[in-house]
Amino acid sequence: MTSEQPALVLRDLRKTFGSAVAVDGIDLEVRRGEFVTLLGPSGSGKTTTLRMIAGFMSPSGGSIEIDGQDMTRVPPYRRDVGMVFQNYALFPHMTAAQNVAFPLRMRRQSRPDVERRVSEALDLVKLRDLGGRYPRQLSGGQQQRIALARAVVFQPRLLLMDEPLGALDRKLRESLQLEIIRVSRELGATVLYVTHDQEEALVMSDRIAIFSEGRIEQLGNGEDLYDRPASLFVADFIGESNILRGRYEADGADGGWMTRGPWRWRVGRVAAEQAALEAGAAAALVIRPERTRILDGGSDLVPGSNVVDATVGEVLNLGPDTKYELTLEGGQRVSVREPRERGGRELHRGDQVRLTWAVEDGLLLADRDVTST
Amino acid sequence: MTTAGETRRRTPPSLAGKRDRWSWLVIPATVFLAAFFLVPLVAMVIRSVTDPVDAGISNYERFFSQEAYARVLVNTFWIAVLSTAACLAIGYPFAYLMSIVPGRWSGLLLIAVLLPFWSSLLVRTFAWQVLLRDTGVINRFLLDLGLIDEPLTLIRTTGGVIVGMSHILLPFMVLPIYAVMRRIDPEFGRAAANLGASPFAAFIRVFVPLSLPGVLAGCLLVFVLALGFYITPALLGGLGDQMISQLIVQQIQQRLDWGFGTAMSVVLVGITLAILFISSRAIRLQDVFGSAVED
Amino acid sequence: MSDSWRQPRRILMVGLGALTVFYLLAPTLVIVPMSFTEARILSFPPEGFTLDWYERMVTDRQWSTGLANSFQVALLTAILATVLGTLAALGLTRGRFLGRTAVNALVLSPLIVPVVVIAIGMFGLFVQWRIAGSLVGLVVAHTALALPFVVVAVATSLRTMDRNLELAAANLGADPRRSFQHITFPIILPGVLTGAIFSFITSWDEVVIAIFMTSARFRTLPVEMWEQVRQAVDPTVAAVSTTLLVVTTVLLVLLLVVRRQAPAQ
Numbered sequence: 001m002t003s004e005q006p007a008l009v010l011r012d013l014r015k016t017f018g019s020a021v022a023v024d025g026i027d028l029e030v031r032r033g034e035f036v037t038l039l040g041p042s043g044s045g046k047t048t049t050l051r052m053i054a055g056f057m058s059p060s061g062g063s064i065e066i067d068g069q070d071m072t073r074v075p076p077y078r079r080d081v082g083m084v085f086q087n088y089a090l091f092p093h094m095t096a097a098q099n100v101a102f103p104l105r106m107r108r109q110s111r112p113d114v115e116r117r118v119s120e121a122l123d124l125v126k127l128r129d130l131g132g133r134y135p136r137q138l139s140g141g142q143q144q145r146i147a148l149a150r151a152v153v154f155q156p157r158l159l160l161m162d163e164p165l166g167a168l169d170r171k172l173r174e175s176l177q178l179e180i181i182r183v184s185r186e187l188g189a190t191v192l193y194v195t196h197d198q199e200e201a202l203v204m205s206d207r208i209a210i211f212s213e214g215r216i217e218q219l220g221n222g223e224d225l226y227d228r229p230a231s232l233f234v235a236d237f238i239g240e241s242n243i244l245r246g247r248y249e250a251d252g253a254d255g256g257w258m259t260r261g262p263w264r265w266r267v268g269r270v271a272a273e274q275a276a277l278e279a280g281a282a283a284a285l286v287i288r289p290e291r292t293r294i295l296d297g298g299s300d301l302v303p304g305s306n307v308v309d310a311t312v313g314e315v316l317n318l319g320p321d322t323k324y325e326l327t328l329e330g331g332q333r334v335s336v337r338e339p340r341e342r343g344g345r346e347l348h349r350g351d352q353v354r355l356t357w358a359v360e361d362g363l364l365l366a367d368r369d370v371t372s373t
Numbered sequence: 374m375t376t377a378g379e380t381r382r383r384t385p386p387s388l389a390g391k392r393d394r395w396s397w398l399v400i401p402a403t404v405f406l407a408a409f410f411l412v413p414l415v416a417m418v419i420r421s422v423t424d425p426v427d428a429g430i431s432n433y434e435r436f437f438s439q440e441a442y443a444r445v446l447v448n449t450f451w452i453a454v455l456s457t458a459a460c461l462a463i464g465y466p467f468a469y470l471m472s473i474v475p476g477r478w479s480g481l482l483l484i485a486v487l488l489p490f491w492s493s494l495l496v497r498t499f500a501w502q503v504l505l506r507d508t509g510v511i512n513r514f515l516l517d518l519g520l521i522d523e524p525l526t527l528i529r530t531t532g533g534v535i536v537g538m539s540h541i542l543l544p545f546m547v548l549p550i551y552a553v554m555r556r557i558d559p560e561f562g563r564a565a566a567n568l569g570a571s572p573f574a575a576f577i578r579v580f581v582p583l584s585l586p587g588v589l590a591g592c593l594l595v596f597v598l599a600l601g602f603y604i605t606p607a608l609l610g611g612l613g614d615q616m617i618s619q620l621i622v623q624q625i626q627q628r629l630d631w632g633f634g635t636a637m638s639v640v641l642v643g644i645t646l647a648i649l650f651i652s653s654r655a656i657r658l659q660d661v662f663g664s665a666v667e668d
Numbered sequence: 669m670s671d672s673w674r675q676p677r678r679i680l681m682v683g684l685g686a687l688t689v690f691y692l693l694a695p696t697l698v699i700v701p702m703s704f705t706e707a708r709i710l711s712f713p714p715e716g717f718t719l720d721w722y723e724r725m726v727t728d729r730q731w732s733t734g735l736a737n738s739f740q741v742a743l744l745t746a747i748l749a750t751v752l753g754t755l756a757a758l759g760l761t762r763g764r765f766l767g768r769t770a771v772n773a774l775v776l777s778p779l780i781v782p783v784v785v786i787a788i789g790m791f792g793l794f795v796q797w798r799i800a801g802s803l804v805g806l807v808v809a810h811t812a813l814a815l816p817f818v819v820v821a822v823a824t825s826l827r828t829m830d831r832n833l834e835l836a837a838a839n840l841g842a843d844p845r846r847s848f849q850h851i852t853f854p855i856i857l858p859g860v861l862t863g864a865i866f867s868f869i870t871s872w873d874e875v876v877i878a879i880f881m882t883s884a885r886f887r888t889l890p891v892e893m894w895e896q897v898r899q900a901v902d903p904t905v906a907a908v909s910t911t912l913l914v915v916t917t918v919l920l921v922l923l924l925v926v927r928r929q930a931p932a933q
Binding site: 393395396397398399400401402403405406407409410411412413414416417420463466467469470473474482485486487488489491492493494495496497499500501502503504510513540543544597600601603604608618621622625631634635638641642645646649662663664 | 760772781792873897905
C-alpha cells in the first residue's frame with residue numbers, strides 16, 4: 001500500500017487574542033474523503049480552528065497544509081476550500097443560481113461550463129427548479145442546500161462546515177444530516193464539520209475530534225469516544241455518564257480498587273492498565289447509565305460486580321426507558337436507565353435500593369478536577 | 374496604525390491583516406471638511422478678536438454689556454424653550470400613537486412626519502406667512518364665518534414664531550421618541566397589568582420612564598436647532614422677537630461689522646457646544662445625531 | 669399594548685393623531701392650490717385655474733436661471749457629497765486608526781453648528797479665496813452640509829450588512845477588489861443612493877448659506893424666493909414653492925422605492 005497524502009494537516013496550530021488563548025496547539029490529519037467533526041462546547045476553539053483553515057484568521061503559530069501544500073499564509077480566495085456558514089451567508093442580491101455560479105465566475109470559467117455545473121449542483125441538492133429565487137424567498141432548509149451547492153460546485157479540495165444546521169429545527173436537521181452525508185459521499189469530498197451537537201457528530205462522522213479549551217482532548221470514531229473516553233471531559237461530554245470520584249488503589253497485576261469513604265469498588269484489569277494511575281491518585285470511575293442495574297435493597301451480590309447503596313429520587317419516564325435519579329450515601333447523584341418491562345417492578349421516590357454494575361463496565365480515569373470532589 | 378489589541382478583539386474576524394487600508398478612505402472627506410468647514414470656523418474665531426485690529430475681547434464685552442443684546446439672547450432662549458415645549462406636547466402623544474398602531478398605519482404616519490421633515494424650510498415658513506397674515510387664510514376664514522369682526526394679529530408675534538418653528542421642528546421631536554418607544558416591549562405593559570396596575574398607572578409608571586431617553590434626545594435636538602433659527606423668526610416674528618441669528622446676519626450684511634458679527638457667532642456656537650457637552654453626560658449623543666463609529 | 673385599548677381612549681388618540689397629521693401637512697399644502705389661482709395676488713380659496721404662474725416661473729429670466737442653478741448645484745453637491753461621504757463611511761466603519769472618533773465628530777459636526785454660523789464663517793473666507801458668489805463656492809458649502817447624511821446612511825448599511833458575506837466571497841475565490849465590486853457595493857448601494865438623495869434635497873432646499881454664497885449674477889431658486897417673500901408677493905412664489913415641494917416629494921418617493929427594492933437581509 002502506498003501512503004496516500006492526507007487532505008489536511010494541522011501542525012501545532014495556535015491562535016491567541018491578546019492574553020486569551022483560543023486555540024492551543026492543534027495537531028490533526030484528515031485523510032482524503034474523510035468526514036471529520038470538530039465537537040466541543042462553545043468557546044472551545046473549534047470555530048476558530050475552522051476559520052484559520054479557511055484563511056479568515058491568521059494563526060499565531062503552527063502550520064496548515066492542504067493537499068501537501070503549505071497554506072498557512074495564503075489568502076482565503078486562493079485556498080480553494082469550500083465553506084458552509086452557520087447563517088449560510090447567501091448573497092441576498094443574487095438568485096440561488098447566481099449564488100452557486102459565483103465561485104465559478106470568480107474562477108473565470110466559460111459561460112456554458114458555469115451553466116452546466118450550476119445545474120448539476122442544483123440537481124445534486126434537489127433544488128433544480130428554485131434556481132431563479134432569491135435567498136429571502138427560500139425556506140431555511142432550502143437556503144442550507146443552496147449554501148451547500150455553492151460550497152461544492154467548484155470542487156474544492158476541502159469542505160468546511162460551521163454548524164450548518166444550527167438554525168434549523170430538529171426534524172429538518174435530521175433529514176439534512178443525511179442529505180449532507182449523501183452529497184459528500186457522492187462527491188467523495190473531504191469534510192471538516194463543526195458542531196456542538198454530539199448526536200449530530202456521532203451520526204455523521206468518520207472521526208470526531210473532541211475540543212476543550214483550545215485543545216483536542218481525543219480523536220477517534222464514535223465507538224472509541226463512547227466506550228474508551230481518554231479523559232473525564234470526554235466521558236462527560238459524550239453521552240451520559242455516572243462519575244464516581246475517589247482514590248485509586250493498585251492491586252498487583254489484577255486491576256485495583258476505587259475507594260470512597262466506606263465504599264470499595266473493584267476496578268477491572270483492562271481499565272486499570274489503560275488508566276495507568278499511581279496508587280493513591282485521585283481517580284474517577286465512569287459507568288454509563290445503561291450499564292448499571294438496580295437491585296432491591298438486601299439482594300445478594302452477583303459475583304464480579306460492584307455495589308453501592310442508594311435512595312431513589314426522581315423517576316423519569318422516557319418512553320421505552322425509565323430513568324432513575326439516585327442519591328448515593330455521600331450525597332452524590334447518579335442516574336440509571338432501565339428498559340421498561342411489562343409487569344416490571346416500579347420504584348418510587350424514597351425507596352432504598354442497591355446500585356450495581358459489572359466490574360468490566362467501570363472505566364477508570366484520572367480525576368484532574370479534584371477540587372469538585 | 375492599529376490601536377491596541379483590545380479593540381481588535383471586539384471586531385468580527387475578518388480578512389486578517391488587510392484591515393488598515395480602509396482607513397485611508399477617510400482622507401478626502403477629512404481634508405475637504407478641514408479646509409472648507411473647520412478652517413472657516415477657526416478664521417471666524419480669530420476674526421472676532423482681530424476685527425478691528427486691536428479688538429481683543431472688546432466685541433464680546435460689547436455683546437455682554439449692553440441690555441439690548443442681552444434681551445436678544447434671552448429672547449432666543451425663550452423662543453427655543455417654548456418651541457421645544459410645544460413640540461413635546463404635540464410630538465409625544467403622536468409618537469405614542471405611532472408606536473401602538475398596526476405596522477401599515479405607523480408606516481403612513483411616519484411618511485406624514487418625514488415629508489415635511491425633508492421639505493423646504495423656506496416654503497413651509499412662507500406657507501405660515503400666507504396663513505397668518507392679516508389678509509391671510511385663517512383671518513379670511515374667521516371673518517367669513519363672522520366669528521371675528523377685525524383680523525387678528527397673528528403674524529409678527531411671538532406666537533406666530535412659535536407656531537412656525539414648532540411645525541418645522543416637530544419631526545425632530547417625534548422621530549427620536551418614536552425610535553425609543555417602538556423598542557419598548559409591549560410585554561412590559563401586560564406584565565404591569567398582570568401585577569395589578571391600571572392601564573393609566575402602567576402607562577405612567579412603566580411606559581413613560583422607558584420612553585424618557587427618546588424624550589431627552591428629542592428635546593435636545595429641537596432646542597439646539599431652535600437656537601440657531603434664522604428664516605422663520607425673520608419672516609414670522611416682530612421686532613421684539615429678534616433671535617441671535619438675525620442679529621448676526623444684520624451685523625454682517627447691513628452694518629458690515631464683521632468683528633461683532635463673528636463674536637456673536639462664536640457665542641452661539643459656544644452655547645450650543647456647552648449644551649451638547651452637558652447633555653452628553655445624560656444621553657449618548659451618537660443616538661441623537663447618528664454615528665459612523667461603533668462603540 | 670393594543671389589546672388594552674378602550675373605546676373612548678381610542679377615539680381620543682385617533683382624533684389627536686388626525687389633528688397632528690393635519691398640522692404637519694396642511695399648512696404647507698395650502699400653497700399648492702394657490703399657485704393655480706387666476707387672481708393677481710395670493711388668495712385662498714384660489715379663483716379659477718391657470719398655469720400662468722408656472723409659465724412665468726419658466727420664462728422669467730430670474731426665476732428660470734434660479735431653477736437651473738438650483739438643479740445644477742444640487743446635482744453637483746449630491747455627486748461630490750456621495751463620493752466623499754461613501755469613502756469616509758467605509759473608512760470609519762472598516763478602518764482602525766488613531767483619531768477615528770475625532771474624524772467621526774468632524775464629519776458629523778456640520779449637523780450641529782448653526783447654519784447661520786457656517787454661512788458667515790464660509791462667506792468670510794470664501795470671499796478671500798474668490799469662490800464666494802459662484803457655483804463652486806455654493807457646491808462646496810452644500811457638500812459640507814450634506815456630508816453627514818451620506819456618512820450616516822452608508823455607515824448604517826455597512827453596519828447592518830452581514831460581514832460573513834465578504835468572508836463567503838473570499839472563500840469562494842473573490843479577491844478583495846472583486847468582493848467589493850460584486851458583494852459589498854451592491855449590498856450598500858441602497859444606503860449610498862439614500863445618501864445621494866438626501867444630499868440633493870439638502871442642497872435643493874437650502875437657503876441660509878445660499879443667501880450669503882450667491883450674488884446678483886448667480887442665484888438659486890430658494891434665494892430668489894427669499895428676496896421675493898420679503899417684498900410684495902405674487903402667486904409665482906406659490907408656483908415656485910410647489911415646484912420645490914414636488915421635486916423633494918418625488919425624490920422621497922424614489923427613495924422609498926429604492927429601499928423597498930433593496931434585498932432584505
